[in-house]
Amino acid sequence: xxxxxxxxxxxDARGRFGEFGGRYVAETLMPLILELEGxxxxxxxxxxxxxxxxxxxxxxxxxxxxxxxxxxxxxxxGGAKIWLKRDExxxxxxxxxxxxxGQVLLAKRMGKTRIIxxxxxxxxGVATATLAARFGLPCVVFMGATDIERxxxxxxxxxxxxxxxxxVTSGTGTLKDAMNExxxxxxxxxxxxxxxxxxxxxPHPYPHMVRTFQSVIxxxxxxxxxxxxxxxxDACVACIGxxxxxxxxxxxxxxxxxxxxxxxxxxxxxxxxxxxxASLKGGAPGVLHGNRTYLLQDKDGxxxxxxxxxxxxxxxxxxxxxxxxxxxxRAEYVSATDKEALDxxxxxxxxxxxxxxxxxxxxxxxxxxxARELGPxxxxxxxxxxxxxxxxxxxxxxxxxxx
Amino acid sequence: xxxxxxxxARLEARFAMRKAQNQAAFIAYIMxxxxxxxxxxxxxxxxxxxGADVIxxxxxxxxxxxxxxxxxxxxxxxxNAGVRTKDVLAMAAKFRKKDVTTPLIVMGYYNPxxxxxxxxxxxxxxxxGVDGAIIVDLPPEEDAPLRAAFDGAGLALIRxxxxxxxxxxxxxxxxxxxxxxxxxxxxxxxxxxxxxxxxVERAVRRIRNASGLPVAVGFGIKTEEKxxxxxxxxxxxxxxxxxxxxxxxxxxxxxxxxxRHLSNAVHTAREEAxx
Ligand SMILES: Cc1ncc(COP(=O)(O)O)c(C=O)c1O
Numbered sequence: 001x002x003x004x005x006x007x008x009x010x011x012d013a014r015g016r017f018g019e020f021g022g023r024y025v026a027e028t029l030m031p032l033i034l035e036l037e038g039x040x041x042x043x044x045x046x047x048x049x050x051x052x053x054x055x056x057x058x059x060x061x062x063x064x065x066x067x068x069x070x071x072x073x074x075x076x077x078g079g080a081k082i083w084l085k086r087d088e089x090x091x092x093x094x095x096x097x098x099x100x101x102g103q104v105l106l107a108k109r110m111g112k113t114r115i116i117x118x119x120x121x122x123x124x125g126v127a128t129a130t131l132a133a134r135f136g137l138p139c140v141v142f143m144g145a146t147d148i149e150r151x152x153x154x155x156x157x158x159x160x161x162x163x164x165x166x167x168v169t170s171g172t173g174t175l176k177d178a179m180n181e182x183x184x185x186x187x188x189x190x191x192x193x194x195x196x197x198x199x200x201x202x203p204h205p206y207p208h209m210v211r212t213f214q215s216v217i218x219x220x221x222x223x224x225x226x227x228x229x230x231x232x233x234d235a236c237v238a239c240i241g242x243x244x245x246x247x248x249x250x251x252x253x254x255x256x257x258x259x260x261x262x263x264x265x266x267x268x269x270x271x272x273x274x275x276x277x278a279s280l281k282g283g284a285p286g287v288l289h290g291n292r293t294y295l296l297q298d299k300d301g302x303x304x305x306x307x308x309x310x311x312x313x314x315x316x317x318x319x320x321x322x323x324x325x326x327x328x329x330r331a332e333y334v335s336a337t338d339k340e341a342l343d344x345x346x347x348x349x350x351x352x353x354x355x356x357x358x359x360x361x362x363x364x365x366x367x368x369x370x371a372r373e374l375g376p377x378x379x380x381x382x383x384x385x386x387x388x389x390x391x392x393x394x395x396x397x398x399x400x401x402x403x
Numbered sequence: 404x405x406x407x408x409x410x411x412a413r414l415e416a417r418f419a420m421r422k423a424q425n426q427a428a429f430i431a432y433i434m435x436x437x438x439x440x441x442x443x444x445x446x447x448x449x450x451x452x453x454g455a456d457v458i459x460x461x462x463x464x465x466x467x468x469x470x471x472x473x474x475x476x477x478x479x480x481x482x483n484a485g486v487r488t489k490d491v492l493a494m495a496a497k498f499r500k501k502d503v504t505t506p507l508i509v510m511g512y513y514n515p516x517x518x519x520x521x522x523x524x525x526x527x528x529x530x531x532g533v534d535g536a537i538i539v540d541l542p543p544e545e546d547a548p549l550r551a552a553f554d555g556a557g558l559a560l561i562r563x564x565x566x567x568x569x570x571x572x573x574x575x576x577x578x579x580x581x582x583x584x585x586x587x588x589x590x591x592x593x594x595x596x597x598x599x600x601x602x603v604e605r606a607v608r609r610i611r612n613a614s615g616l617p618v619a620v621g622f623g624i625k626t627e628e629k630x631x632x633x634x635x636x637x638x639x640x641x642x643x644x645x646x647x648x649x650x651x652x653x654x655x656x657x658x659x660x661x662x663r664h665l666s667n668a669v670h671t672a673r674e675e676a677x678x
Contacts, residue, residue: 014544023544024513026469028565028590030542031572170475176466183468188591190567286514287540288466300487301518303465 007254015204020320023203028187037205067224072351079371080378094386095245097127102213104131107194115139117196118182120175121312122154124198129163139163142181145173147311175315199242200319203290214248235260238383239363243319245385264363266308267335277306279318280333293320309338310358336365357386407503411559414506414582418617427634428456429666432643434477436486451505453659454666462511471594473644492531499532508535525552535559577614594644597623604636627668634672
């Protein structure tokens, strides 16, 4: 592994993480992105903004989330001690709300009067709709038609929260198409609209903004493990859709050279089958949705369909900072299949009484191997970034159970 | 006759010719390979006779973020027919064998070009007789690699100015650009909202002053009436979605017929206004 870099030196002024990131957007959006960057720079340096964030994180989101020693999983895997960072206990059931809170507060600060978002699993949509409700802003959520089908509970939740859910049928009707449609909406409603992007991707300053809002996860976890174990973990593990929960956990640990950072992509039916969502392991550098990063694409640079059992990981790209951490060797990226995730979903429920979302169930599959590899002296923190309530219907379907 | 002009020079010559006649240029956008290469080639080859001064040939992309339903569907039809970037460039090459005066530019998104490499793409454009490109998701902040390659080859990398491009930003947008500047007449996607002539006139004047280049206006222009209105205030009028729709619904002849009507409306607009 290369020498651990300091974590706050990137992105640079052009929004680059090494060769990745940037601002590849249509000219109509460019002035908006520059305006956003200005507002963001001002807000993050304003103690009043930080204080406002902290207040809502504590009283509304329910932070800090606990760090929990998963004793029975540790025993089952027969090796390292496994700690779960319980971000699934946040209000709305996932880490997504950390970021939405920041962006919606920023939208208010900028005087924006309309919120839009894309969503895959619906967790980001629900979190955005929740904060839009809380702050009295109208909210439109773009969601792929395929995802609407497999995440029905979240669609209903968003509607209860007063959001309009717009089905997207273009392309494959999944997360990337929802993001295209949100960008189309944004160029059409430039004055009043704030686009709340749900993962650590998109044009600069989004990856930086999302990382900053999510990095509360790793800051808390680092302090918590030091308090409980008196030392840093050997590894931090998180699943990767676009990479927001992973970068949120990793960020505070980047300078800690001896802490391995491990991202788990969705291998779908297996990387060798071509039906997967592993952009780093199965993709190549390219430009989509405003940033240069690793993408699933064919030899003409056409974006190819991602596949994952988990709607939240079903995205053909990855945030640019992960592309960078991969290239410099600071983080490792591995993958887990649909089947492994389904197995872990059930195992975690049975052994720990925690029904995980399908997304972190992917991370758990690799935690199992790593625990054995590290042995009993090892310490692992895994980001339990979401709860599985939203997935129970889909999982029942996969298991052939009618409910 | 001297050797024909190419690249940015071929574009500039056509705008100059129309200007000398006190006419706006008519710019037709079609999607390369839609619905298949053969039909699209027939349409492309027929455009100059139907009055197109400049042709924008769309490069299909899976994720056309700035396009409305008509052009999204066209890209999908082309991709489903197996059409890729090289096939569209081959269409251009075939066209160029027959026509050396009509400027032809490609319009698309950056990823396929990034994947091919900026140098290789530039070489392919030269070999295919393509004069320039509009890359929608490549703002001035990111276009240096392609710009360097294009500049070296005398090709025009055409920049977009939009209603959100304010006075402070405009110099960045027009710096080092050639051929013409494309003014996106409405904040939105292709083929959706319809522009008003008055704000367009003000914007065109502003951009012309800042760039010293002709300004073509596109997005949302579908009817002869609207095309004529814009022709009175701009150096060029672009129509895309309407031609693409005509092609999709009724085929090549119908799309060419529409092009004839639109180009005629554009070319005669100022004359009629003067009467
Ligand atoms: C619970 C959960 N985890 C993970 C993800 C993947 O996103 P990211 O990689 O940005 O954390 C999602 C996305 O919807 C999610 O809902």
